[in-house]
Amino acid sequence: MRISDVARHAGVSPSTVSYVLSGKRSISESTTRRVRESIEALGYQPHAGARSLASRRTSVIALVVPLRDDVHVPVAMRFAVSVVTAARTHDHDVLLLTQGEGPDGLRRVAGSAMVDGVIVMDVEADDARVPVLRSLGLPSVLIGVPEDTEALTCIDLDFSAAGALCVDHLADLGHTDVAFVGQPPSVYERRTGFAERTLAGFEAAVARRGLRATSHPCTPESARHVADALQRERPDLTGVIVHNEPSVGPLLDAFAEHGRSAPELSALVIGPSPLVPQPLTSVDLPAEELGGRAVRLLVDKIDGLGEPGVTLLEPGLTDRGSTAHRT
Amino acid sequence: MRISDVARHAGVSPSTVSYVLSGKRSISESTTRRVRESIEALGYQPHAGARSLASRRTSVIALVVPLRDDVHVPVAMRFAVSVVTAARTHDHDVLLLTQGEGPDGLRRVAGSAMVDGVIVMDVEADDARVPVLRSLGLPSVLIGVPEDTEALTCIDLDFSAAGALCVDHLADLGHTDVAFVGQPPSVYERRTGFAERTLAGFEAAVARRGLRATSHPCTPESARHVADALQRERPDLTGVIVHNEPSVGPLLDAFAEHGRSAPELSALVIGPSPLVPQPLTSVDLPAEELGGRAVRLLVDKIDGLGEPGVTLLEPGLTDRGSTAHRT
DNA sequence: CAGGAGTGTCGAAGCGCTTCGACAACGGGC
DNA sequence: GCCCGTTGTCGAAGCGCTTCGACACTCCTG
Numbered sequence: 001m002r003i004s005d006v007a008r009h010a011g012v013s014p015s016t017v018s019y020v021l022s023g024k025r026s027i028s029e030s031t032t033r034r035v036r037e038s039i040e041a042l043g044y045q046p047h048a049g050a051r052s053l054a055s056r057r058t059s060v061i062a063l064v065v066p067l068r069d070d071v072h073v074p075v076a077m078r079f080a081v082s083v084v085t086a087a088r089t090h091d092h093d094v095l096l097l098t099q100g101e102g103p104d105g106l107r108r109v110a111g112s113a114m115v116d117g118v119i120v121m122d123v124e125a126d127d128a129r130v131p132v133l134r135s136l137g138l139p140s141v142l143i144g145v146p147e148d149t150e151a152l153t154c155i156d157l158d159f160s161a162a163g164a165l166c167v168d169h170l171a172d173l174g175h176t177d178v179a180f181v182g183q184p185p186s187v188y189e190r191r192t193g194f195a196e197r198t199l200a201g202f203e204a205a206v207a208r209r210g211l212r213a214t215s216h217p218c219t220p221e222s223a224r225h226v227a228d229a230l231q232r233e234r235p236d237l238t239g240v241i242v243h244n245e246p247s248v249g250p251l252l253d254a255f256a257e258h259g260r261s262a263p264e265l266s267a268l269v270i271g272p273s274p275l276v277p278q279p280l281t282s283v284d285l286p287a288e289e290l291g292g293r294a295v296r297l298l299v300d301k302i303d304g305l306g307e308p309g310v311t312l313l314e315p316g317l318t319d320r321g322s323t324a325h326r327t
Numbered sequence: 328m329r330i331s332d333v334a335r336h337a338g339v340s341p342s343t344v345s346y347v348l349s350g351k352r353s354i355s356e357s358t359t360r361r362v363r364e365s366i367e368a369l370g371y372q373p374h375a376g377a378r379s380l381a382s383r384r385t386s387v388i389a390l391v392v393p394l395r396d397d398v399h400v401p402v403a404m405r406f407a408v409s410v411v412t413a414a415r416t417h418d419h420d421v422l423l424l425t426q427g428e429g430p431d432g433l434r435r436v437a438g439s440a441m442v443d444g445v446i447v448m449d450v451e452a453d454d455a456r457v458p459v460l461r462s463l464g465l466p467s468v469l470i471g472v473p474e475d476t477e478a479l480t481c482i483d484l485d486f487s488a489a490g491a492l493c494v495d496h497l498a499d500l501g502h503t504d505v506a507f508v509g510q511p512p513s514v515y516e517r518r519t520g521f522a523e524r525t526l527a528g529f530e531a532a533v534a535r536r537g538l539r540a541t542s543h544p545c546t547p548e549s550a551r552h553v554a555d556a557l558q559r560e561r562p563d564l565t566g567v568i569v570h571n572e573p574s575v576g577p578l579l580d581a582f583a584e585h586g587r588s589a590p591e592l593s594a595l596v597i598g599p600s601p602l603v604p605q606p607l608t609s610v611d612l613p614a615e616e617l618g619g620r621a622v623r624l625l626v627d628k629i630d631g632l633g634e635p636g637v638t639l640l641e642p643g644l645t646d647r648g649s650t651a652h653r654t
Numbered sequence: 655c656a657g658g659a660g661t662g663t664c665g666a667a668g669c670g671c672t673t674c675g676a677c678a679a680c681g682g683g684c
Numbered sequence: 685g686c687c688c689g690t691t692g693t694c695g696a697a698g699c700g701c702t703t704c705g706a707c708a709c710t711c712c713t714g
Contacts, residue, residue, distance in 0.1 A: 002670055003670065004670085012693075013694045014671080014695095015674095015696095019673090022672080028692060031692075031693080043438075045435070045439045046439060046671070047671070048379070049379030049670080049671090050376070050380045050669070050670035050671040051670080053374065053669090053698095054671040054673080055672055056699080058375075060441075074400045077400050080423075081394050081425065093422055095387070096390070097420075111370075112373060112375040113374050113376060114420065249576075330700065330701065340664045340665070341664090342663075343664075346703090349702080351703080352661095352663085352703095354663080355661085355662060376700080377702090378702080379669095379701090380699090381668080381703080
């Protein structure tokens, strides 16, 4: 089943069929209709390899997903799914690369022309993949922001503003003594952009508002310990900001066992809304929108449109009642 | 950078380079070395599209991942990651398809020759994709087992045996009154293989051993309700089998609040060991091995080796002390 | 030492598509 | 009625690789 079969069936030349399919030259309406009918009748589907050889386009983008122990899988998957979904609406497929392959994986898919572009998640401040991306000349979009963004297209939530938004929310409610419970230590050690920036935003806002504050890395396993320590060392604490999805439950449970919960203790969470346990006030991490926009940026870049640059989405706070005026 | 550049650099013909790369004809050791050096020196990487056009092989396999609300994402991801990792060891890449595209996605990637084969997860008893797979003539491996396995290659944990193993373990410890807490209702409604078979294995074993038993679908949200109901309606209950990762925590917490926990109440879990909360006895769901073996089966099938058939992995039970003799 | 069986290499023919240049056919403008 | 610009279509030349048949050798075997 080749393009020439379609051409014969429709009584035109193969190039005409190709132009009908690509729309790169104008074809009369009657011819277009006949060709489309033949395609339909024969169930023709172009051979992807032949197409990519001739056109130097594969209609495939690569997605590098983080699969480290310290990354919360459901959050990462929300991004991945939204990227796949968005890619399909732009007639692209997605090749899955794992973090584990690192820069070599990028070199491989670029060198063999398997993909038209790549989306990279979980970017670190000094990410080894960034220089590779620059040198490869492969269109790319980062979900996350490294230190040096020169010539890069990045998109992310404005995590710094998100951190500040939480602080301002609590400060506006009269809280003066707050804590930030963040990502696992390893996430900060490898200087993951979103974690660093949230914390920085928190700290700047806390200074600006003149609050007493501490911050603490956290894992689901250490959540209880963190809560106990806060309870012991910061008796006047009235507000907690949690930037760590899987620790939210254990952490708040532990506080509750100390008799501390809303409204006496205000808690709010930074994370994707659908993943936030029901009655918690949160700053949404709009994974779907980020994934979708990353794809759009990439597709534009593949088409030679758009300029490099950093897009930061404005964070929004949804009050679900787990924060209250300081009593 | 083409194969002819390498050929010129090494002083051989393009076909010789190709044979060095593919190993499909014997090439002298000295020529092989020279060619490999040239490849290295020039950093040559074959063009994937050209290769697939000429060889009718893409070295890409498709993976259909389940992205439904009722599927526990971390479990699904363990499979996906192991498939990607295994695929790379066999020199293949992975194209990510979502459940959402259904049979059409399979038709698309098959028709355009984007992939050499496909791995399908989360198979239902009467899965709409199965007939498509049969008609497509695309090599495929199912992780999971549908009702009619005619001409199919499937691999899965022997969930029926896993269910029975749990029952036997409890029965051997003297328990006579047990409960099975399973997947969300929707999982059974769409007749997902693994869920049905585990329950069937449980029920058969329970009958064989003459135990009193009930089974209950469950979600993390309904876990507390399930525990409360069991506590109320089955006061003599001493053993619980949980086949629902995200519900384990809430369910056992709820039992604990009724004052029921190990060793007085024996609990065991069916799920991937690394995801099981620490001190729980479990039947391991070997996601890594299943993914790896699925890839191997598929690669063999692509190479024209191996026969269709169903492979069921023997389940194993790891005693971590959450089960004890009936007191 | 002729004939045959390997062994190693090459040239050329595609694989199925896109795209460039060419060129009819057709209308308008003058 | 002639020239020119459009518009719609076609033919042919690749894209970079694999693979088939051919062929020149070398090495046995009888």
